[in-house]
Amino acid sequence: MYDFTAPFQHPAGSPIRELFRYLAQPGMISFAGGYPASDLFDEEGLQAAAARAWQAPTQCLQYGPTDGLPELKAQLLALMARRGAICAPEEMLITTGSQQGLDLLLRVLLDPGDTALTEQPAYPATLQALRLQQARVVTVPVDGDGIDVDVLAARLASGVIARPKLLYTVPTFANPTGATLTRERRLALLRLAVQYRFVIVEDDPYGDLRFAGQAMPSLLALASEVEGARAWVVHFSSLSKVVAPGLRVGWTIAPAEIARRCVIAKQTVDLCSTPWTQAIAAHYLEAGSLEQHLPRITQAYRRKCEALCDGLRAEFEGEIAFHQPEGGMFVWARMPGLAIDALLPNAIASNVIFVPGKAFFADHPDSASLRLSFAAPNVDEIREGVARLKQAAQATRAAQVASARA
Numbered sequence: 421m422y423d424f425t426a427p428f429q430h431p432a433g434s435p436i437r438e439l440f441r442y443l444a445q446p447g448m449i450s451f452a453g454g455y456p457a458s459d460l461f462d463e464e465g466l467q468a469a470a471a472r473a474w475q476a477p478t479q480c481l482q483y484g485p486t487d488g489l490p491e492l493k494a495q496l497l498a499l500m501a502r503r504g505a506i507c508a509p510e511e512m513l514i515t516t517g518s519q520q521g522l523d524l525l526l527r528v529l530l531d532p533g534d535t536a537l538t539e540q541p542a543y544p545a546t547l548q549a550l551r552l553q554q555a556r557v558v559t560v561p562v563d564g565d566g567i568d569v570d571v572l573a574a575r576l577a578s579g580v581i582a583r584p585k586l587l588y589t590v591p592t593f594a595n596p597t598g599a600t601l602t603r604e605r606r607l608a609l610l611r612l613a614v615q616y617r618f619v620i621v622e623d624d625p626y627g628d629l630r631f632a633g634q635a636m637p638s639l640l641a642l643a644s645e646v647e648g649a650r651a652w653v654v655h656f657s658s659l660s661k662v663v664a665p666g667l668r669v670g671w672t673i674a675p676a677e678i679a680r681r682c683v684i685a686k687q688t689v690d691l692c693s694t695p696w697t698q699a700i701a702a703h704y705l706e707a708g709s710l711e712q713h714l715p716r717i718t719q720a721y722r723r724k725c726e727a728l729c730d731g732l733r734a735e736f737e738g739e740i741a742f743h744q745p746e747g748g749m750f751v752w753a754r755m756p757g758l759a760i761d762a763l764l765p766n767a768i769a770s771n772v773i774f775v776p777g778k779a780f781f782a783d784h785p786d787s788a789s790l791r792l793s794f795a796a797p798n799v800d801e802i803r804e805g806v807a808r809l810k811q812a813a814q815a816t817r818a819a820q821v822a823s824a825r826a
Contacts (some may be wrong), residue, residue, distance in 0.1 A: 428554040434626065435779035442773050449805035451728075451774040454595060454661075454749050458796070460717050461664050465709035466700065484695035484763040487683050488514025488671070492698045495705035503627070504641035505655070507736040510676045513683055516693045518625060518656040518670035519545060521682070522588075524689070525654055525672065526553045528681040529619065529718035530585055537587035539567040541752070541780030541789070543595045543623070546588050557782045558584070564743050566591055566601030569608045576616050586619040586654075592636055593626040593748025595782045596791040600633075606642050613652040619678075622655045628662045628714055630747035631722035632715055633657050640673060652676050659701055661749070662717065663710060667697045718747070724802055727752070731806035737814070749795040752777075754788045758816060761787065766812035766819075772805045 439452050459518035473480055479489075487493070493512050500507050515521040522545075530536060538546060540559035550557050558581055560572045567589055575581040589609075591601035601609070613620045622639045643649040672682060686692075704710065728751055729744045742753035755763070757774035760776045767773060777789025794802060 427472075427554055432548070434548060436775055439773060439775065443769055444767075445771065447771045448802050449772045449797055449808065451772065451794070451797070451805060453796070454793050455796045456661050456665065456749075457717075457720065457798075458726075459610060459798075462704075462709060462713040464678045465704060465713060466559040466664065468702035469700045469707065469709065472703040473696065474700070479805075480696040480699055482695065484692045484698065486687050486692050487679075487694060488512070488693065489698045489702060492648070492669075492702040492705075495702050499705060499710075500640075500657075500673065502771055504637050505673070507640075507673050508676070511673050511679050513672045513679050513686065514693050514698060515670045515672055515686070516668045516690060517665070517671075518623065518658040518695075519549075520686075520689070521670055521672035522546065522549055522621070522623070524682040524685045525621065525674070525678070526550065526555070526585075527685045528678065530555050534585045534822075535581070535583060537572070537581065537584045537618070539589050539594070540782060541777060541784065541786075542588065543590060543594050544779050546623075547780075547782050555585075559782050560587075562594070562597055562599060564599055566594060566597075566599045566605060567609070569605045569612065573608070573612055576612060584616065584618045586621050587613070588621040588623065589639075590623045590626070591622060591639060593629060593745055593750070595626070595748070596750050596775070596777070597752040598745030598748050598750045599752075600636055603636065603642070606637075606639055607646060610639060610643055610646040610653070614646060614648045618652065620653050622653060624655060624657045625661045626748040627657070629718060629721060629749065631718040633746035636716055654678060654698070656816060659710075662714065663701070663704065666692065667701055667720070669697060669701045721747070721749070721795060721797055724797070727799045727802045728792060728794040730805065731803050735806050735810040736813070749793050751792045751794065753790050753792060754786065755790070755813065756788050758788060758813060759820065760790050762819065763790075763812055763816045766815045769811055770808040770812045770815075772808040774809070774810065786824070 481675050497507055530553045534555050535558055536550050536555040539562045561568050573806050640653050640655040643653045654674040656672055659667055732740055740753050740755050764776055775791045778785035
């Protein structure tokens with residue numbers, strides 16, 4: 421009946437959000453969405469910041485600058501400096517979550533048919549955004565140390581990958597694999613971006629959630645060590661995972677010419693992100709509350725990650741393979757010989773849920789993979805959830821055996 425645009429004639433929704441209807445099921449334990457733990461929100465600190473913000477109610481209730489409140493930008497520029505990246509105000513744009521930053525960037529950089537590189541497996545919302553922008557998505561494999569830069573270099577040199585516009589990566593505690601790109605690979609990736617003139621899109625929502633190992637500088641911070649690299653890095657970050665997603669505060673750091681165009685694109689989307697929550701975030705950061713509260717979050721996530729990984733080893737023994745991350749929210753696992761699509765309904769029936777790995781693949785999906793998030797459930801729920809997952813796996817294997825005999 422309606423003459424929709426080509427990307428929206430047969431659109432696919434988020435495969436993760438389609439699972440959320442099961443969260444209302446009584447007693448459900450969720451390893452699915454990457455939700456931060458609600459009981460770890462700094463309610464007292466945010467209430468204090470909200471009270472200070474409300475001292476200027478007119479500012480909270482009025483439209484604000486499209487690129488963000490100056491006081492919030494100042495606090496975020498200081499935060500980025502502490503993370504090792506010195507940025508100018510004209511390079512920063514405040515967005516309604518970092519996902520909006522990606523959407524704006526794709527609008528200003530990609531024409532239909534342009535080649536966009538992504539690590540594989542990759543964050544599904546990024547794949548969704550690239551498809552809606554009608555990009556040609558080309559994948560690069562990852563291993564336990566992140567995106568395989570040697571494979572990328574070989575494909576670029578041979579012409580198998582020609583004229584990419586950008587490469588999307590989550591180099592620190594990747595979603596979904598939890599892997600962290602090594603320093604050597606980061607520098608090599610930056611050199612490739614300069615050589616082949618493609619934009620590195622660095623998504624960094626989890627970098628502050630390190631609970632083991634040594635801190636790793638962002639690609640943006642390392643860009644100063646590779647001549648010309650800073651011109652080819654766009655960096656996204658957010659307060660969603662470390663403070664509260666309900667604030668919807670994210671930011672983009674990009675070369676000024678890219679940032680300016682993203683600001684213009686944002687003017688046509690929402691005019692400005694919410695000044696009220698921007699003001700709350702500014703006061704929260706100014707008080708030093710993020711640095712004071714982060715250790716509580718990371719210590720809790722360390723315990724949760726250990727509980728999940730220890731439980732998987734104990735319950736599944738040699739039936740599962742996974743990488744134990746040093747931070748973030750996710751464990752990426754494989755269960756060879758088990759059909760994960762068949763496991764999911766059995767898991768739901770056992771009141772535990774996860775995300776099948778195929779949601780994270782642009783092509784050639786791994787049918788034995790799955791993503792487990794340890795952030796939202798507590799330690800006792802994690803242990804019980806692993807036991808339920810084991811029960812579901814046993815039922816799935818029994819059904820597979822029976823089917824093979826029939």
